[in-house]
Amino acid sequence: MTRRTLIAGNWKMNMRSASARSLAKGIVDAVGKSPAVEVVLCPPAAYLAAVADVTAGTPVEVGAQNLYAADDGAFTGELNASMLTDVGCRFVILGHSERRQLMGETDADVSKKLHAALAGNLVPIVCVGETLQQRETNETEAVVESQIRGSLEGLDEARAAGIVIAYEPVWAIGTGKVATKEQAEAVHAFIRDLLGKMFTPDVAAQIRIQYGGSVKPSNASELLAQPNIDGALVGGASLKVEDFAGIINS
Numbered sequence: 001m002t003r004r005t006l007i008a009g010n011w012k013m014n015m016r017s018a019s020a021r022s023l024a025k026g027i028v029d030a031v032g033k034s035p036a037v038e039v040v041l042c043p044p045a046a047y048l049a050a051v052a053d054v055t056a057g058t059p060v061e062v063g064a065q066n067l068y069a070a071d072d073g074a075f076t077g078e079l080n081a082s083m084l085t086d087v088g089c090r091f092v093i094l095g096h097s098e099r100r101q102l103m104g105e106t107d108a109d110v111s112k113k114l115h116a117a118l119a120g121n122l123v124p125i126v127c128v129g130e131t132l133q134q135r136e137t138n139e140t141e142a143v144v145e146s147q148i149r150g151s152l153e154g155l156d157e158a159r160a161a162g163i164v165i166a167y168e169p170v171w172a173i174g175t176g177k178v179a180t181k182e183q184a185e186a187v188h189a190f191i192r193d194l195l196g197k198m199f200t201p202d203v204a205a206q207i208r209i210q211y212g213g214s215v216k217p218s219n220a221s222e223l224l225a226q227p228n229i230d231g232a233l234v235g236g237a238s239l240k241v242e243d244f245a246g247i248i249n250s
């Protein structure tokens with residue numbers, strides 16, 4: 001089973017309209033017409049339309065960083081899947097550790113969002129990962145398993161193959177402390193095995209599992225060479241054309 005490598009840039013809460021457009025343009029130019037990997041830019045919601053305008057007609061795709069799991073209605077400040085596809089999104093990041101920690105998002109919330117994303121034709125990138133304390137007390141597998149089981153609650157086999165999982169150890173996010181390729185591969189293999197039990201080994205073999213946490217041009221190729229690492233979800237290094245292009249080309 002070949003899984004196409006997926007490199008996504010999570011811009012988090014950064015950029016302004018001019019810098020967002022110029023970053024997107026730089027990446028479009030660096031990626032060219034037929035990149036070997038799939039490339040997704042996830043700007044803040046305020047700049048989704050501007051970035052989608054720049055990437056239109058190119059292989060670079062656009063993703064949102066969150067959604068609200070409801071149809072149109074009285075939900076002040078929120079955006080639903082239909083609005084995201086309407087402004088050009090194909091992907092949506094769900095359950096990022098920053099949202100879990102800062103906004104109190106739970107696995108149950110993530111599961112609702114996952115179903116809303118799929119119903120709205122968005123590809124969900126579901127984030128999971130342990131804290132440093134959990135790693136040090138050997139809880140990594142238990143934490144990741146319960147996040148995946150909870151976040152994927154109610155997902156059927158037919159739709160499971162199309163989702164993306166991002167393993168992002170919390171201690172590696174924005175810290176410069178990247179997981180070693182062995183540490184990352186061990187968790188990715190564990191996740192694939194778990195997905196095989198939850199669905200079928202064939203479905204698990206189709207699900208792309210990205211690694212995230214201090215990915216840079218200098219460490220991307222060894223991570224991406226691991227058999228169960230199918231891409232990267234990049235934060236800081238996605239904010240500079242040179243760094244992000246370096247990861248894409250690694």
Ligand SMILES: O=C(CO)COP(=O)(O)O
Nearest residue numbers: 010173174213214235236
């Ligand atoms: O959280 C991340 C991507 O979603 C990773 O962030 P950094 O690449 O800045 O560590």
